[in-house]
Amino acid sequence: MSKIVIVGAGYAGMMAAAHLDREGIPFTIVNNHDYHYLTILLHEAAGGRDDGEKYAIPIKEVLRKDTSELVVAEVTGIDKANRVVKTSTGDISYDYLIYSLGWVSEYFGIKGLKEYSLSITNLDSAIEIRKHIDNQFQLYTQDGDERHLRIALGGAGLTGIELMGELLDYLPKLCKSLNIPWEKVDLQCIEAMPTILPMVAEHLRPFVVETYTKKGGKLRTGTKINEVTEGVIHLDGGETVEAGTIIWTGGVRANPLLSESGFTVDRRGRAKVNEFMQSVDDEVIFIAGDSAWAEDANGRPYPPTAQNAEQMGALAAKNILLRERRRPMEPFHPRDWGTLCSLGAEVGVGSFMGVPIKGVMGALAKEGSKAKYLWELGGMRLAGNRSKYVMKL
Ligand SMILES: Cc1cc2nc3c(=O)[nH]c(=O)nc-3n(C[C@H](O)[C@H](O)[C@H](O)COP(=O)(O)OP(=O)(O)OC[C@H]3O[C@@H](n4cnc5c(N)ncnc54)[C@H](O)[C@@H]3O)c2cc1C
The missing domain is CATH 3.50.50.60 (FAD/NAD(P)-binding domain)
Known part of the structure; x- marks a missing residue:
């Protein structure tokens, strides 16, 4: 089996890792912490709703098989020519790379x-x-x-x-x-x-x-x-x-490592991928999450959301396995569950599967989406333990 390396343990990276873990495929995941934090709930940590640790899931609690290796390090570059990830603790070679380092703040050049x-x-x-x-x-x-x-x-x-x-x-x-x-x-x-x-x-x-x-x-x-x-x-x-x-909180762009490593990027620094989440610059590199410049059938870039990141990550892992098995890869056709915005702990607003929603129902739907994510990531083991991770229900 080729050596698969995932960089970034956010929504995209963890869903890719969970997919490979379930299949029992060996891989290495590189992240700058030994935990996966729930980015879409960071406002709760900032607003003091719960202790910080409730928003962090130890990566090894999700990936428990000994087929996976976790490297805690800062990724500093991708050497495409030599198929090497450069990190603060040394070089890591790959046959396939899933790049999912997420985003950084966009300051739009506003002075200070x-x-x-x-x-x-x-x-x-x-x-x-x-x-x-x-x-x-x-x-x-x-x-x-x-x-x-x-x-x-x-x-x-x-x-x-x-x-x-x-x-x-x-x-x-x-x-x-x-x-x-x-x-x-x-x-x-x-x-x-x-x-x-x-x-x-x-x-x-x-x-x-x-x-x-x-x-x-x-x-x-x-x-x-x-x-x-x-x-x-x-x-x-x-x-x-x-x-x-x-x-x-006014804007995000992809991690600058992409442009620095010579990928074709858009004005938000995201690297261009084809419908299979494969970099247009290198067929053994798959890019997922907020780092990916993926377009829908109308040529519109998919927005940087957790639900897109999760689906891109899972597909990237799946397509690597399909390619290895010399079977056709699958295109990205994400399911849109809607957008939910919490307005504090008790109230929310947005839509769920096309239905507008507001008030207490909005807050409940948001809580439900947390459980759904934990379920997708770690099945009953995580979702059943939800009181440990940010659940109020
Ligand atoms: C407060 C807040 C609320 C949000 N609410 C929603 C919402 O309700 N719904 C929604 O769909 N989206 C929401 N988003 C957007 C969503 O969080 C992102 O779209 C999603 O996190 C992107 O996933 P990702 O895997 O691409 O990146 P991330 O989840 O950011 O993961 C990137 C990972 O890479 C690691 N990393 C970064 N740089 C390096 C490096 N150099 N070396 C090693 N590791 C590195 C990070 O530590 C992290 O683990 C919200 C964002 C924020 C900030």
Whole structure:
């Protein structure tokens, strides 16, 4: 059997690994942590809904057969010519590679944004956000400077809106524990586009605005950030927002290793693949998840979502095995389950299998989607143990 290496243990990498594991096929998976974190729930960790460890599943708890090898290392490059993955702990050769290193924040060239904002890029950075906010609120109790109580989120897409919902649940509790009047807190989300949540049906968006406004949050659309300096957001038109916490959730792009390693990439840095998830630059490399530039039948790139990443990862693994067995590979035709956006722990909004959904049903559907993912990843072993991993049901 050829040597298969997977880089990245996110949604795409873990689904590829789980597929190979189930088939008893040997492979090596390289990741910068020994756990798989649930990226789509990182806003919960940032908002303090649960302890950080609840969002991390030890990789070896999913891949328990001795046919798999886990290498904990930072991937630093892909040498296509020599079929080698370069890592912080040495080179790893491959016959087939599944590349699924995910995404990094996209700052759109806004001056100072990267330097002076926090972002949710992994579990550590999500926990860091919560600690930073806790610390700012503590500082307020010492010096009374109200800037410590101002939180500005940049970007009103899925991540920004979900994070805002968590903070609107968490901050009143934090205020209570520190005897800070809730009215003094300023939580605002700043979005350059004229609307929030473009992936959610237009008629459901007012529900989000209403829910957040009632809880004391502010949503500002059509408001462009020009520059960020330490503790200050400079908006188009000259207005400034001074805030002790600035968090950027406004965009993602693929990990730059792809362009640095000579793959054909789009403007978001994703590497072009054919319908089989095979790199157009090298037939033994399969690219899955947010790193892949895959197009639907109308030539539109698939959006960077966890559900696409999961299906791409599983297909990449399957197609490698089909190719090895000299059988035709299968094209990518993903199933669209819909988009669900949590607005805190109790309420959600979005669609499930084409049906619009909002309120408590939205939150329940989101909880259901967590169980479904755990089931797909590790069957009853993970889903049955769901109280250990982020389940409230
Ligand atoms: C807060 C938040 C909420 C979201 N909500 C949703 C949602 O509700 N629904 C949805 O469909 N999508 C959602 N998304 C998007 C979704 O999380 C991504 O589309 C998905 O994680 C992409 O999967 P992936 O496998 O490509 O990358 P990832 O899941 O990011 O995995 C990449 C893996 O590679 C590792 N890695 C990265 N660089 C290196 C390196 N150099 N060396 C070694 N390892 C490395 C990372 O640690 C990680 O384990 C959300 C994203 C965020 C941040």
